[in-house]
Amino acid sequence: MTARSRQIVIAVASVVAVAFVSWLIFIAFDGAAVDKRLSTLNPLSDQTQLYHDVYVLVWWLSGIVFIVIMAATLILSVLYRERPGVESRREIHGNTRLEILWTIIPIVIVLIIVVPTFGAVLSVERDAEEGALEVTATGHQWWFEFTYHDSDGNELFRTANEMHVPVEQAVNVSLVSDDVIHAFWVPALFGKKDMVPGHNNRLWFKSKPGTEGMHYGQCVEYCGDSHANMRFRVFVESRADYDAWVTNQIATAKWSDDELVDAGREVFMAKACNSCHQIEYSKSDAPDWLVPPRVAAIGPNLSHLASRTTIASGLLDRDESNLRAWLKNPPGIKPGSRMPNLELTDDEITKLIAMLDSLE
Amino acid sequence: MATATDGVGAVQAEQSKVWEWLTTVDHKKIGTMYGLTGFTYFLISGLTALAIRTQLAVPNGNVLSAELYNQFFTMHALMMIFMAIMPMGASFFNFFIPLQIGARDVAFPRLNALSYWVFLSGSLILFSSFFLGGAPDAGWFAYAPLTDSEYSVGSGLDFYCVGLIILGLSSLMASLNFAVTILNMRAPGMTMMRLPVYMWMTLIVSFLLILSLPIVTVALALLYFDRNFATNFFTPETGGDPILWQHLFWLFGHPEVYVLILPSMGIVSEVIPVFSRKPLFGYSAIVFAGAAIGVLGFGVWAHHMFTTGLGTVPTLVFTATTMGIGVPTGVKIFNWLSTMYGGSIRFTTSMYFAVSFIAMFTIGGISGVMHASPAVDSQHQDTYFVVAHIHYVLFGGAIMGIFSGIFYWWPKLTGRFLSETMGKWSFWMMFTGMNLTFFPMHFLGVSGMPRRIYTYDEGFGWDDWNMVATMGSYLLGVSILIFLVNVFRTMRQPATAPDNPWDAPTLEWATSSPPPEHDFDVIPEVHSSVPLWTNREMGIVTPEAPEGLHIHLPPPSYMPLILAIGVGLIAVGLLAHLALVGIGVAIATYGVWGWSIEPTD
The missing domain is CATH 2.60.40.420 (Cupredoxins -  blue copper proteins)
Known part of the structure; x- marks a missing residue:
């Protein structure tokens, strides 16, 4: 086997290796988020679905760029490793057409990402639907408080760390903080948004049909010593279960003579x-x-x-x-x-x- | 020409070694001090990272308390950014600005010494917080109002304000010095478009620092006032705005990312052509791409703030600008790869690091473009996905580039070669270790693991990849140990390196290894961006130094040290007792006065 053909074999092997590693990464990415409490790849609301669609597009484009650059790096390293009797081609030191070409390629890739991103952001960030359930979520060091309101904005009741919402119902959450900046995040239902003292942020989401169950949330803005310990849960429930829960929450505390x-x-x-x-x-x-x-x-x-x-x-x-x-x-x-x-x-x-x- | 140094240069009185180093204004000695100090903090900061990884190896780890963990991740970032990567960059700048542009020193040698001593005092102040009541623990980004005296009771955040202001002062002085030097002291014939790419990146970094450091200095001063004099810049109860801090911080913080990565881009732009035995492909494209990154770097800061409720329009604008910065970055990557095309590549350890820089930095670049989309960012921000991203950029990029530079320039700096065998061992272990450590963080990120948590529970499904990452970090530690052994063994060998062992085209290889105090006996002519290759092809020979040549060099001075001690005392006074500020001002004033009347001949 000549040195040249040996190098070509190694180059082909490099591409196979990159493809194999990419496949492993693909499996790991997919597997990493299956059945995980805070999986970001499990969109259960209209809003997270919109963002997830962009993520999938971005992921595949990134995968292609990854494979091309890694393979190119390996192949060039192998093919142009020094060999006896072969001089470097010093005359190659620039090409205007190529420069234009590979300025345009990233611009095209970026545009393919930017356009659907704009669409998704405009859709997710628009005002909540009419008749949305109004909840105020307040961040405290280190717990979450939920205040429910009636349609006139009057406070109904307060609870902590566990939020209940009816399935397929738009929920408009006002985000405030009592002390430092926290962030509110249930990856299945909505992307993160900060609770900034002195500001009034909001987000809204509408769970998809069949998403009844418990969903995990977590503070994701560093907020001091027990940032790690600031978790919460959202229960998506059927309308009947939700109504029963609300009735109980509105009622005064149960008196026991025990x-x-x-x-x-x-x-x-x-x-x-x-x-x-x-x-x-x-x-x-x-x-x-x-x-x-x-x-x-x-x-x-x-x-x-x-x-x-x-x-x-x-x-x-x-x-x-x-x-x-x-x-x-x-x-x-x-x-x-x-x-x-x-x-x-x-x-x-x-x-x-x-x-x-x-x-x- | 390497032998013509005896009897040349300023004659200096016999002085003790220590005094010589304390008063030196020689850019090579100052570069050495920057390098040693920076590498020491790199090791210490690496140890804090290992402690962090040990804590996170298993669920509910109890190696570190929450308080200590929060101090460690904050100081890990602060030390790596301000006390390790930046000074290691400054070390190379010090060595190679004069040597690559064909000058005998930087424009302001005493200012250069002052920069180092102020850096040392600032870094010692920040580091000493560990032993004086607790290090800063609010993250390197230190979001208000967590940093307010109400929520951050100890003095850690005061050390943060004062320490970073002093470190910034040092960088500001150094950057002005470097920019003036590069713009004014180039060898005859070295036009701007013949400047080595490393010098271009240095120049861009200097401008980035000159323009961005004042912003963070103001922010830090305001925070110090909020904490100590009850002002209300960032406290919402009294009308301040915590979001203002974020704008000021990231308006500095994002250009700072390019301050960390551009020098390494410059290094690999030197290394890849030399070991491919070809000129850099698309020199002007790489230069313009670097400048474009520098300019665009000032227009993307709010992508750190997509989740703060910026509003739709700003979010989309900063999405577009952030995506835009991917374009010049892509251009650079394509040009580095094209430089290898048609080459005859010598795979030295330095080249291994440079090529892996391209690959690893590309991964960091891809994940950067990914969460430039707010759609992706709203799920990924503040998860380990972003931790993976920044470490591919700063370890896979900045640190890999620095190691490439160390192996490339070591013979020039010391006259000795680092062992290639051990070098390749440390490379492969570092390469494997960093990928084992940081790639699984992508998986942890998509499975929702938040950053900056000192512990996590079983049942979240993060156990396995965290264990892998921790094992990878230990491997990284071993690779650094091998590198250290390599360095110590090398330094015991005789200095036998020739002037230009790699057949490199830039001016630093035209003088002896290590260079004489005056750098060049005769400064070579420059006719292209690869002067030594062109001069060889054109048959231009740099003349021997004339007999009895006298080269004037600036005399040593202890005034920079005095001034730095004064500045350091002012800083300590702000943390301890205001009376010390007065003493500091007096000493600094004496330093300035002495400096101004000091004879320079």
Whole structure:
């Protein structure tokens, strides 16, 4: 085999190698996002679908450019490696037509991306549909608060870290922050948007049919010590399930006469938990001292805590042992947490858990 | 000509080695100090990265606390950008601006020394925050109002403001010096379009810094005022606007990306032609593309802010400009590849790094164009996809280019060759390590892993690729160790490198290895952008130095050091006690006064 033909074989092998690696990357990209909680490749709303279509186009174009440049680099490296008796062709040092050609090629590629991008952005960023559900999402260090409004803009109720929406219903989310910049993101339902203090951003989305279920969200703007621990969930539900949920959320907190629950309420007041957390009991049930005036919340509203699946901003499942661990030492679980370690005894924690579990 | 150095040059009194280095105004010695300092911070910053990767190797890792992790990822970026890559770039600029343009030193040798000493004091101030109550922990971008004294109680962010202002001051002085030198001190015949491409990129970088550093300096001063004097520039409660910070920061921050990558583009534009044994393909296209990148670099900053609610029109405008910057970048890549076409390529370690620069930088470029589309960005921003992107640009690009330059110029700098065998080992390990570390981050990104999280839970499906990335980072660490062994072994060998071991065409190879203090006995004539090749073809021989030639060199001076100490004290005073500022001002004033009356003969 001559040196030249050997080089050609190596060049062909290079292309095969690049193709093989590209195929592996393709598999990995595809596999990386399957069944993942925060997969960005699982569009379940009209808005994420529009953006996903652009992503797929961009991905394939990028793949082609990747293969061409990698293969060219390898082939040139192999074909023009020094060989005895072969001089470099010094006379080749420029070609105006080629320069024009490869200025135009990237311009064309860029235009193929830009045009559909503009279309998708204009479509996603337009005003929400008439009759959209109005929810205000507030970022706090380090949890999310959701305030639901009626069609006149009056506040209905507040909840935390778990947002419920009806399927196929446009939802208009106002994004505000109580302290630093956070970002609101449920990759299946909407791309990220920042919650900037002093600004009022908004986004809207409409889930596709058949998307009922729980969808994960996460703060994606670095916001301090426990940025990593700032998660939330969105439940897309049938209209009936959603209505039932709303009815329960609007209702006052359930009053229980259980002895342990009553003791829990005593601890709740004695440890001044109510200075940050609200429990909206009915005035007819509760003694006056248990029904404080509604003020801006420092911590999550607990009126219906037992209807939620998680505690500590989506960090832990809401169960006995997790609640116990959390109440024992909140900053140990969520560093920097504004909820201090209150040095609660095991007995006090048992009482508190009984009370919290009663808040359906 | 390499031997004609004895008896030439300014005669200097016997001085101790330390004093010689403290007072030097020789661009080569200053370049050496920049290089050593920068590489030291590169190693330290690399160690913080390894700690970060160790923490993330498994779910719920407990190697680092949240507080320490946040300090580490912030300082990793700050050290790599301002204290490693930029000074390593400045080191090469120092060495090769005079040598490549055929000058005996930079235009302002004492200012050059001042730049280094101010850089050293600024970097020490920023680094010392680790031991003085905690390093900055709000990310290198330091978004307000997280940086306000209400949310960032310690002094870390004050170190950030003061340290970066001082480092910026140093870069600003150096950039003015470099730009003036390149524009005014070129050898006879070296027109701008005969300038080595590396010099063009240096010039563009200098202008980028001159134009962008004032912006961030203002922003940092405002932040310092907000934190310490209760002003309200960025605090929303009292009418300030946190988005203002983002505009000011990225208006500097995006050109800064090109400050980091353009020097490496310049290096590979030198290395690829030399080892392909051909002139660079499309010299003027590469130069214009570099300039276009520099100009467009000022018009794309808000693509960092697509998710902040800019509004539709600004979003689309910045989409278009950002996409546009892909065009000159593509032109460069095509020209580098065409330079290899028809060549007779010698695969030295330097060439390996240069070729892998093309490939790795292309990957970073592609992912850059991908999330220039807000449609993609709205899902990818602040995920590991972007971490992959910046590391393909800054490791695959900037660092690979710097290593290419180190292996290429080492014989010129030291008169010794680095071992090619060990060099290739370190190259392949670095190449494999970086791809193992950073490619899986694309997968982590599309599966939604956010950046800047100190921990993640099982069940998100991020475990496997994180483990792979961590293993890759250890391999990177080993490759750097091999490189260090290579350097130490090489330095024990005799200096035997000839003037022009690679048959390179630029002027630095026309003098001895290492160059004499006055750089050139006689400055060669320049008739093209590949002067040494053209001179050989045209039979032009640079004459021998005449007997008894006296070349005037600027005398050493300790005034730059005094002035830098004064500036450093002012900075420390802003962090510790205002009385120190007064002392600093007094010392700095003495430095300026002494400087101005110092005899220059």
